[in-house]
Amino acid sequence: MKVEWKKLMFGLAIGAGMMMMASCSDEENFDPGGSPGKEVPEPTEKAFLSMRLSTGSLAGTRVAVDPTTSGRTEEQVVNHVRMVLYETKNNTVRYSWDLNVSTDGVNEFTGGDVVRGEDVPSATPTVSRFVTVGREVVKQDYELLILINPPGELLEITEQGNPRSYLSRAANMTKESLIQPYGIAADNNFYMTNHQDLIFVPEVELKDNQRMAEENPVRVEVERAVAKVVVSGVPEVVPHGDRIDNLKWGLDVTNQYTYWMRKMTFIANSGGVPGEMEQLNSGYREERYAEDPNFTGFSAWNGGNPAGQFEYLSGTPELTKDFDDYDYTLENTMEAVEQRHDVTTRVVISGTYTPNGFGSVATRNSGGISFYYFKGNAIRVEAMRDMVNDRNLIPQELRDAGLEQAINDVLAWNPNAFNSPTASFSVGGLNFYYEGVCYYTVLIRHFSNNMVPVLMGYGRYGVVRNNVYQLSINKIIGPGQPVINPPGTDPDDEDTSWISADVNIMRWYIRNQNVEELL
Numbered sequence: 001m002k003v004e005w006k007k008l009m010f011g012l013a014i015g016a017g018m019m020m021m022a023s024c025s026d027e028e029n030f031d032p033g034g035s036p037g038k039e040v041p042e043p044t045e046k047a048f049l050s051m052r053l054s055t056g057s058l059a060g061t062r063v064a065v066d067p068t069t070s071g072r073t074e075e076q077v078v079n080h081v082r083m084v085l086y087e088t089k090n091n092t093v094r095y096s097w098d099l100n101v102s103t104d105g106v107n108e109f110t111g112g113d114v115v116r117g118e119d120v121p122s123a124t125p126t127v128s129r130f131v132t133v134g135r136e137v138v139k140q141d142y143e144l145l146i147l148i149n150p151p152g153e154l155l156e157i158t159e160q161g162n163p164r165s166y167l168s169r170a171a172n173m174t175k176e177s178l179i180q181p182y183g184i185a186a187d188n189n190f191y192m193t194n195h196q197d198l199i200f201v202p203e204v205e206l207k208d209n210q211r212m213a214e215e216n217p218v219r220v221e222v223e224r225a226v227a228k229v230v231v232s233g234v235p236e237v238v239p240h241g242d243r244i245d246n247l248k249w250g251l252d253v254t255n256q257y258t259y260w261m262r263k264m265t266f267i268a269n270s271g272g273v274p275g276e277m278e279q280l281n282s283g284y285r286e287e288r289y290a291e292d293p294n295f296t297g298f299s300a301w302n303g304g305n306p307a308g309q310f311e312y313l314s315g316t317p318e319l320t321k322d323f324d325d326y327d328y329t330l331e332n333t334m335e336a337v338e339q340r341h342d343v344t345t346r347v348v349i350s351g352t353y354t355p356n357g358f359g360s361v362a363t364r365n366s367g368g369i370s371f372y373y374f375k376g377n378a379i380r381v382e383a384m385r386d387m388v389n390d391r392n393l394i395p396q397e398l399r400d401a402g403l404e405q406a407i408n409d410v411l412a413w414n415p416n417a418f419n420s421p422t423a424s425f426s427v428g429g430l431n432f433y434y435e436g437v438c439y440y441t442v443l444i445r446h447f448s449n450n451m452v453p454v455l456m457g458y459g460r461y462g463v464v465r466n467n468v469y470q471l472s473i474n475k476i477i478g479p480g481q482p483v484i485n486p487p488g489t490d491p492d493d494e495d496t497s498w499i500s501a502d503v504n505i506m507r508w509y510i511r512n513q514n515v516e517e518l519l
Contacts (some may be wrong), residue, residue: 047206048213054129054453064367074187076105085144089166091268134210143198185328195223223466233473241356248319256333257293301338333462341487353479368436406430424482438480440518468508476518479500
């Protein structure tokens, strides 16, 4: 029996929830279908498809109540757009077009594949949206994928004839590589793709001519593939009289694996446990979470080996980010019971701490004041050395608190530890801050207490792509830790914390986290 095909033109409207991209296009129609030894007849009819891409509000979200920001201009530049159509009958790439579309992030989209407003008034391009020129396709059901500023590996994955399963592979990359040239978070080259899976395009939505396709484009929303973190605030220092200077920050426990497209999962709910599954084109953005390649089974608490999955800070690194600066990281999520320190992305804050009465303040670069700290008491280096040599000099209050035992623990660890130390340490409850350098850690929250009030509830921690996590530090009530120790397997929700934080996620969707106290 003879099989008859129809061709259509395909027009697209792409909506980028965070950014968009453009490039050049030229692809021949390709038909991988048919059975071996059977001739596939030439199409006898034409139809058309167009697409509208938008980098503004997202379909299915109520933008009026969702806090968003367009972000930096460098996060919105589009240099290359690839449009991919998968045949639903065999889940392979039927068409893969590189479009002639671009924007500098300030001016409207331009290029040979952009529909002009004088041709189709409803398709007038802006800096955040455009409609593609109608494309001729074989009439059948498709699934649509849009890639903006895609890396080379992804271009190979989406060549004609490749299976959809290639798109589901986990990608491996270091945090440093994200912002390097052609990295997925490099200035003027942010990678973006569909924000809610592939878009089903049934054949009944394909149009009979190019103009009809351009007047009725398929809407596409895209999002960036990384999360953004901002730390700010002018923290009050308590006890009064102490002070902290040279505040810096960095990210720790950052994921090295991600999916090319966000994997949808359960949304937030007041019960704190997974409930309703995310649905296409519905719900609030603030309710959404994601499932990454190491979502479960990787915390050492659960017998996993997180070392090969995440990058960690340790020791006394010199952090470089100033307050109000930003940084990017891959998505990192986990099931509720695995919300543990060793797999949860966190912010590390450093500073030069000076206890009240310990002399003038110096920045880290020129050297702060070294001191010891034991159970709320700051101790000068000279005073500690005297107490080590003559235990009778230990004040009774400190003796009762266990300082003498702590000194013995330190000496057992290193007999020369008190002899002009030049490296920070923490042993037996006694901390030494070389040149006053100290560290604080803040686990990054995703769902707020209002969204998931139950401790260790689903989605309370983690970072999800295309969200801005804005942490505001309000108060510092102690010198923190002298070194960064590898995170253990403690639960993310505990009765006490070094820092209490209130997170608010940000077109970039914004999540704010207020950190009330740093200890």
